[in-house]
Amino acid sequence: MDKIVIHGGQELRGTVHVSGAKNAALPLICAALLAPGKHRFSNVPRLRDIDTVEKLLSALGVRITREGDLLEADASNIDNFEAPYDVVRTMRASVLVLGPLLARFGRARVSLPGGCAIGARPIDLHTKGLKAMGAEIDLEEGYLNAKAQQLVGTRIHLDLPTVGGTENLLMAATLAKGETVLENAACEPEIVDLAEALKSMGARIEGAGTGTIRVEGVPELGTLNYRIMPDRIEAGTLMVAAAMTRGDVLLEGMVPEHLEALSAKLREAGADISQENGLTRVRGAGVILPTNVQTSPYPGFPTDMQAQFMALMTLANGASVITENVFENRFMHVCEMQRLGADITIDGKSAIVKGVKKLYGAPVMATDLRASASLVLCGLAAEGTTEVKRIYHLDRGYERLEEKLRALGADIIRVAE
Numbered sequence: 001m002d003k004i005v006i007h008g009g010q011e012l013r014g015t016v017h018v019s020g021a022k023n024a025a026l027p028l029i030c031a032a033l034l035a036p037g038k039h040r041f042s043n044v045p046r047l048r049d050i051d052t053v054e055k056l057l058s059a060l061g062v063r064i065t066r067e068g069d070l071l072e073a074d075a076s077n078i079d080n081f082e083a084p085y086d087v088v089r090t091m092r093a094s095v096l097v098l099g100p101l102l103a104r105f106g107r108a109r110v111s112l113p114g115g116c117a118i119g120a121r122p123i124d125l126h127t128k129g130l131k132a133m134g135a136e137i138d139l140e141e142g143y144l145n146a147k148a149q150q151l152v153g154t155r156i157h158l159d160l161p162t163v164g165g166t167e168n169l170l171m172a173a174t175l176a177k178g179e180t181v182l183e184n185a186a187c188e189p190e191i192v193d194l195a196e197a198l199k200s201m202g203a204r205i206e207g208a209g210t211g212t213i214r215v216e217g218v219p220e221l222g223t224l225n226y227r228i229m230p231d232r233i234e235a236g237t238l239m240v241a242a243a244m245t246r247g248d249v250l251l252e253g254m255v256p257e258h259l260e261a262l263s264a265k266l267r268e269a270g271a272d273i274s275q276e277n278g279l280t281r282v283r284g285a286g287v288i289l290p291t292n293v294q295t296s297p298y299p300g301f302p303t304d305m306q307a308q309f310m311a312l313m314t315l316a317n318g319a320s321v322i323t324e325n326v327f328e329n330r331f332m333h334v335c336e337m338q339r340l341g342a343d344i345t346i347d348g349k350s351a352i353v354k355g356v357k358k359l360y361g362a363p364v365m366a367t368d369l370r371a372s373a374s375l376v377l378c379g380l381a382a383e384g385t386t387e388v389k390r391i392y393h394l395d396r397g398y399e400r401l402e403e404k405l406r407a408l409g410a411d412i413i414r415v416a417e
């Protein structure tokens with residue numbers, strides 16, 4: 001298993017390109033199931049989660065080819081309707097095949113994901129919405145068996161603005177009979193990207209990006225030819241890396257509007273963020289100011305940036321409170337940060353982070369995707385050598401992160417163990 005070895009203390013400088021968004025690519029590739037023919041995607045990141053969705057769709061009968069950042073998916077001959085436990089367990093986004101399969105073929109068998117490192121993460125709102133559209137869904141040996149002659153549009157009020165639930169229901173509604181109204185829908189940029197892609201296939205959708213999405217079902221959809229949006233969480237992670245190392249980094253290809261909540265907090269922490277010739281420049285301040293953060297659904301501060309922002313706050317000039325409102329158990333990185341000398345106390349869903357003068361390198365263990373990124377960030381700023389183990393988590397969602405950081409001047413390598 002590979003590990004990442006960092007000798008900390010370098011200020012990051014230079015220009016870095018932001019890759020395509022994992023969380024936009026996964027639902028979009030599943031959306032290929034909605035229509036026969038060859039669907040084409042560009043700006044697809046090279047990630048383990050993309051390999052997993054490729055494997056999953058191939059098992060359903062989709063023929064997939066990849067070259068560089070291009071992915072072609074021919075969904076003409078689907079002959080299997082099951083997302084097995086082994087796949088869903090490693091990547092929860094696999095449940096995004098449920099809506100499209102049910103809408104186009106009237107059947108799907110999808111393993112329940114079970115818990116994961118950051119919380120319980122049920123999918124009850126996905127199934128509740130599909131049942132409201134007329135699907136029959138039973139649980140059998142850990143699998144959801146879903147059937148529907150024809151999904152029928154209806155009004156669905158989501159108890160929580162779930163991202164995956166909104167995506168599943170949005171995809172299902174495109175081929176339902178009549179109008180579906182999703183209320184309290186998620187507003188994340190990835191939802192807008194998915195809706196734009198579905199519209200380019202012929203779907204009739206209004207209101208994506210707001211809390212109310214209206215979908216008028218159509219009998220069939222055409223093929224996709226779509227460029228995946230830039231990854232706002234990768235961009236955000238690199239922005240924190242610049243701030244944390246007191247560096248000066250230009251990010252190419254990010255959409256600044258997607259990162260306003262993070263930018264506001266980075267400015268509060270003393271960083272300087274500006275737009276220069278279409279690039280975003282982040283300059284870290286000599287003194288990092290303590291800054292409180294609460295995670296919430298978009299446009300609030302993203303839970304997927306909570307661990308990275310905590311990494312920054314470990315070196316602040318005072319105490320900050322970081323509150324996690326989206327997932328109940330997303331502080332697994334705290335114990336590892338403590339191994340590097342961070343002073344953090346957990347109190348319910350808040351973490352009180354008292355800034356220390358220095359972090360000191362040590363071996364640490366990645367526990368989930370974003371936690372692993374936060375440990376890499378700590379390593380960049382720590383004195384001495386940090387080894388981050390179990391980086392298969394990192395590879396799920398960051399494309400060559402260590403290469404990008406090395407090009408910015410970090411002393412970081414990947415070592416095969």
Ligand code: UD1
Nearest residue numbers: 023093121122123124125126160162163164165304326327
């Ligand atoms: C997506 C993102 C993930 C991000 C999360 C929140 C992808 C592939 N993953 O995950 O990176 O951290 O959004 O921004 O895009 N919930 C229920 N019942 C449901 C569904 C969700 O109770 O049926 C709860 C979850 O347990 C959680 C909250 O709602 O507490 C938000 O989850 P959700 O928005 O669904 O996250 P994901 O789509 O799984």
